[in-house]
Amino acid sequence: MGETMYNCYVSQFDCWRSIIENRKKILGQAIDLLREIAPERIYLIGSGSSFNACGASKTFVQKMLGIEITPIAPSKVQTIFGEKVLGLAVSQSGRSTNTLRAMRKFQKNGFPVIALTDDMNSPVAKAGDLAVHLAAQQEMVGPKTRGYTSTILTLYLLALEVALDWGRISIDKYSSAIAAYLKICDEKQAYLEACHDFYDLHFDNLKKARAFLFSGKDTDAMTANESALKVLETLCFPAIGYEFEEFLHGPLCCIDENVAVFFFLAQDEDKQRMLQTAEILGKITPNCYVITCDSQFKNDSILSLPASEASESTAFTYVLFSQLISAKLTEELGRKRHPGIQQVFEKLGTKTS
Numbered sequence: 001m002g003e004t005m006y007n008c009y010v011s012q013f014d015c016w017r018s019i020i021e022n023r024k025k026i027l028g029q030a031i032d033l034l035r036e037i038a039p040e041r042i043y044l045i046g047s048g049s050s051f052n053a054c055g056a057s058k059t060f061v062q063k064m065l066g067i068e069i070t071p072i073a074p075s076k077v078q079t080i081f082g083e084k085v086l087g088l089a090v091s092q093s094g095r096s097t098n099t100l101r102a103m104r105k106f107q108k109n110g111f112p113v114i115a116l117t118d119d120m121n122s123p124v125a126k127a128g129d130l131a132v133h134l135a136a137q138q139e140m141v142g143p144k145t146r147g148y149t150s151t152i153l154t155l156y157l158l159a160l161e162v163a164l165d166w167g168r169i170s171i172d173k174y175s176s177a178i179a180a181y182l183k184i185c186d187e188k189q190a191y192l193e194a195c196h197d198f199y200d201l202h203f204d205n206l207k208k209a210r211a212f213l214f215s216g217k218d219t220d221a222m223t224a225n226e227s228a229l230k231v232l233e234t235l236c237f238p239a240i241g242y243e244f245e246e247f248l249h250g251p252l253c254c255i256d257e258n259v260a261v262f263f264f265l266a267q268d269e270d271k272q273r274m275l276q277t278a279e280i281l282g283k284i285t286p287n288c289y290v291i292t293c294d295s296q297f298k299n300d301s302i303l304s305l306p307a308s309e310a311s312e313s314t315a316f317t318y319v320l321f322s323q324l325i326s327a328k329l330t331e332e333l334g335r336k337r338h339p340g341i342q343q344v345f346e347k348l349g350t351k352t353s
Contacts, residue, residue, distance in 0.1 A: 008139050009327050018137075026135060027132065040084040057151075058071050058219075074096070075098055088155075089114070092118050093119060100124060118138055132158075156181075156312070191305060206287060206329055209237070212235075212261075213254075214240070214242070216244060217243065217244050217245075222315070227262065234335070261289070271294075
């Protein structure tokens with residue numbers, strides 16, 4: 001039997017550890033290139049989960065490097081703004097035709113492109129001025145879990161390495177960040193048990209949901225988008241992610257007892273507003289949940305994950321529960337996508353050979 005989505009989900013922590021431990025080898029040439037060109041703007045290019053990973057990485061990468069970071073879908077690459085520009089194209093399979101076209105637009109305008117891909121012999125890897133290995137262990141399952149979180153972690157590590165190289169952070173800050181990410185890997189069992197226990201507790205209600213809404217702020221808004229994408233790809237029920245304030249301005253009007261709602265708890269002044277919203281909506285639907293790494297909040301509708309000192313780490317920990325329901329609930333409900341959908345991929349050529 002081949003690798004399943006659930007296998008990929010569980011293996012993420014070990015994959016992260018391997019990437020962290022081999023970061024110097026994986027990222028060495030990219031660090032040299034960024035030192036050489038000293039870009040003033042970096043475009044992070046990707047489709048689907050790759051785009052969501054780019055968006056989730058923006059805040060941390062921008063903070064570390066002190067330059068503008070622009071996540072962009074390949075189809076949106078029209079005018080490229082800036083003079084000292086670097087493109088960084090993410091494609092786990094390395095076969096995205098849309099990403100290849102975007103890379104060529106950058107290069108046609110004289111801008112170098114780094115390819116971040118798991119297949120170093122793929123068309124995307126060969127098209128880049130430099131290829132960086134996305135060491136996600138060749139995830140063959142369609143809906144990505146390991147590849148999504150590994151992309152974020154790799155971009156975070158690249159930002160840390162370059163920030164250290166540019167003198168923007170101290171060796172102490174760098175070492176502290178690396179230790180914090182390794183601590184997340186050490187707590188693999190605690191994360192998995194928390195997610196599985198929460199899933200088991202709410203399974204009877206979750207299996208009745210026929211639509212899914214996810215909401216978060218900043219980095220966590222991209223986690224909401226990725227969570228919705230996972231549900232769409234697997235459970236094949238309507239799902240959408242919204243930034244929290246945008247969620248309050250209309251989307252919440254569709255909520256009834258058939259909708260599952262998930263809030264990725266903010267770490268700022270909107271924390272209480274989000275909790276208050278969840279309390280109100282919890283009286284409408286039995287599937288209203290809050291996901292947090294703040295242990296002070298505890299009740300049956302709140303999933304409390306281990307606290308982490310790693311900056312912006314919720315980008316790859318908050319998504320764990322939505323990945324789990326996408327893998328397990330899909331299997332337990334026997335949900336399958338319509339077989340005709342495959343013709344879209346085959347006839348529209350979204351992947352190159």
